[in-house]
Amino acid sequence: MSQTALPPAPQPVLGLPDPGEKVPQLAWPTAALYAGTLALFAAEAYGVLAGDWSRWLTVPIGAAVTFLMFSVLHESTHHAISTNTRVNDAFGHLSMPFVVLWTTFPVVKFIHIEHHRNTNEPMTIDPDNWTSAGPAWQLPLRWATIDLWYLVFYLKGIAHRPRQEAALALTTFVVVIAGMTVGMTTGYAAEILWLYLIPQRIGLVVLAWWFDYLPHHGLTVTQRENKYQATRVRVGGEFWLTPLFVYQNYHLVHHLHPSVPFYRYVRAWRRNEQAYLDRNAAISTWFGRSLTPTEYRTWRRLTDDLGPTPDRASAQRPVFHPLRVRSVARLTEDSTVVTFDVPADLEHEYRYVQGQHITLRAVIDGADVRRSYSIIEPVSANTLRVAVKRIEGGVFSTYVHRDLVADDILDVMSPTGRFHLALDASARRSYVAVAAGSGITPLMSIIATTLEAEPESTFTLVYGNRTPRSAMFGPQLDALAGDRLTVHHVLSRTPGAPLEGRVTAELVHELAPHDVDAWFLCGPQELVDSLSASIDGTVLTEVFHTEPSQVEVGVDIESQVTVALDGVETTFGLRSTGDTILDAAMQQGLEPPYSCAGGACGTCRAKVLLGKAVMDQNHALDEDEIATGYVLTCQAHPVSEELRIDYDA
Structure with a gap:
């Protein structure tokens, strides 16, 4: 199946559904x-x-x-x-x-x-x-x-x-x-x-x-303009709110069908629920947060157990689903822990491996903003929880820190990432992890999962921060420390600290045991690069900030790029020295998966099936993946006259 142009915009659904409820001889x-x-x-x-x-x-x-x-x-x-x-x-x-x-x-x-x-x-x-x-x-x-x-x-x-x-x-x-x-x-x-x-x-x-x-408050659409947007339905707490307030939390049904008796509002809504949602009915929670029809379907699935709603076919590539925020809790002065509820019918899509991350998406001040955050819980907890550190001037982290509250709905991408090793219950290994600042977040899951799954293995953590108060999960790590976990806090702005200064390769090698089976490095690009260069053996890295760079592709040709996404192929022209494949695909109206757009998270990974592409930088794919043909489309440029890539491969 092939397409070269966007489909026509969907036409609004008109008409009033039959409520299926009549006025009785006597109510x-x-x-x-x-x-x-x-x-x-x-x-x-x-x-x-x-x-x-x-x-x-x-x-x-x-x-x-x-x-x-x-x-x-x-x-x-x-x-x-x-x-x-x-x-x-x-x-x-x-x-x-x-x-x-x-x-x-x-x-x-x-x-x-x-x-x-x-x-x-x-x-x-x-x-x-x-x-x-x-x-x-x-x-x-x-x-x-x-x-x-x-x-x-x-x-x-x-x-x-x-x-x-x-x-x-x-x-x-x-x-x-x-x-x-x-x-x-x-x-x-x-x-x-x-x-x-x-x-x-x-x-x-x-x-x-x-x-x-x-x-009605806050709704500016009039009855004459759009009767589905002039009055709202309120959801949440309905077991007691509906009878207590005589069914008027379904006030929209009353405005659509005024002659329906109040005690039949819910039946009329349930009978035509999909039709009302198709008409973009105004809906909010009891707490006042407006819900889109997609968010409403998620809310119902989470809170009322009304049965599964139509959902997308599962795919190998990561996809977004709207999830409800279970809780938002302050961790440190500048970091926040966010926990999500995952409905039963989506649990298989949100099963994660230690070290993986999820991408969160929100519309902030009219802009689509995405950021990736590591899952902090061990695999055994099966809890989708991330920690967000507030960055000065950071749009998304400021939004989470200041505005996000429980019961909000966020688009959450299914877990991705390869910052982990296969575990073996019979193994007896020595691991070393080095983290700076929020680089500790994936290691929280990695350390806890590894120590659970490999009872004979040990971990040494070198953790750099400015002060003890700024250390995310500092008290939790100290509580876990013992015979199998050694934690070294390196503090750069705490005079008199046992380990004062910055994390360096020399300090890490001084603190690490002699025989190390694998290294986990997570932090700024400069730190990760300097440590990687000094280590022999198995090294896994993840960076949370990259410096933009662009390689000389060596050619300047017009390539015919074909992108396969959700089984649909789209072809467009793209010069080797022009936009990245990801940017070009989005300009075609496609919605490929992406998050950091800096070559660090790996969310935009796709496989080259025909032709060749080169990347400006890569901090997410390993050598085997590159050899197999995978590229990060946020960094990739075509260097052949024809290029075919598949996001679903």
Whole structure:
């Protein structure tokens, strides 16, 4: 299969899926909610008027009455209680006094339908936008005065409302205010305040927050523009949030299908979940983090165990999957440990070998930023955990250090890297590891795994840092030190330290045992290069910073480069002295795997099947891999008229 041009952009999916839920002759759960709330009000009335109950008990009960009765009133406004209009209206009129006593059901019905027609328009058009407008400090005050704003909104347009409706509304307002005034001036002020006014005001705050603010705040798309982006679904904690807040965490379903009874929102969502996701429905977590449809699928797989979602076919090359951050913990003043949750259906893709790394990807300030970090846990722990050291001016490390929190979603590439040796339980070997700064991260897994898998082997670690406080995993390493692990801390900015200064080849050879079976070197390129040159025997290296360089390719030809990725071949022209193969492939709209783009991580490895390519530098491939035909495409240039490479090989 071959392609030479990008496929046409996908067209937006239009149309409204059938919710599959109809209005019943009578929504018995809604009727039961009314009856139960009425009984709750009776209990509150008894507690206030006769039972001398604590205000700490009666006020929450009264607030719950307002909240729950609004759910009945809300269903009535959308004819979601019965196929019989009179039954709907009856429940609307009967529930109205328990929500807002001084207006009428037709007024609330009109105002609420205006909200549905004009969602996210200015508050002079969408009355419910009152709850989100203004600075943050005003919001609780706005929630507490939502009914007063409704009154203002209605009066502004009262001339265009039916005369009978307007007259009844004004009469109701005057009669109720007058009645309350008389009651409060004739010795019943306490009863009116504690039975109705105070609980009702608290209930309105919760209503405005839950029914209006949470589903809509921060969304700028209007109902007219895109109904799937004008209201959101909130996920997380649904076992208790869904019944507690009367299913309004699925408020988007209500806006899409207003006549569906509230207790059927979840069924409607589950029935059309893929269709809603295809339409890019607005979704966020309970904690307020927006989720893309891909992230939502991951969230569901992780938190609700709703069964597997469609995923990509497994491949030999590394691929990204969105994973949820389980925890973010400070390790030192300038380093952070991040742990990821891996869903069961992806566990096989995230099995790792000691010394391997993962690439993290995030959009930061509008840019796609990727960085590779070593897995720090032993293989036996089967835990995807990395440590990130903050680098001055480092975009990704600053983001992790400052902004990343638990329950965020990050794109995580499956593990890669060959910074390890095959282990043998019967072996009796002596290993030496040299690390500087964050170069300790892959060695945490290598040392722990090796000592577990080879009970007779020993490790010597020479670890360079500025101060004890800046040493990542310093206390943990000291706790592990013993007969089989010797740790030497070399401190460059700690006067009087037992080993003061920088890590040098002379110092390493002085501290290392005489017979060493294998060396692991991880740190800056200069340190790794100087140590490698002084060692005979098996040496494995990994650098976390490389100096850019470019070799003279010796030719300047136009090569026809064919790149195989996910079984699809793409051909394009590329000069030998031009961009790297990786850069050229991305300019063609391809998404090959890559991370550091500096020849250090090996993520962009691909195999040359035909022709020849040369690399500017290489710090990731060994001699056997190069002999087999592998190149780092971030460093490779074609030097033959035709070049075919395969990322999947």
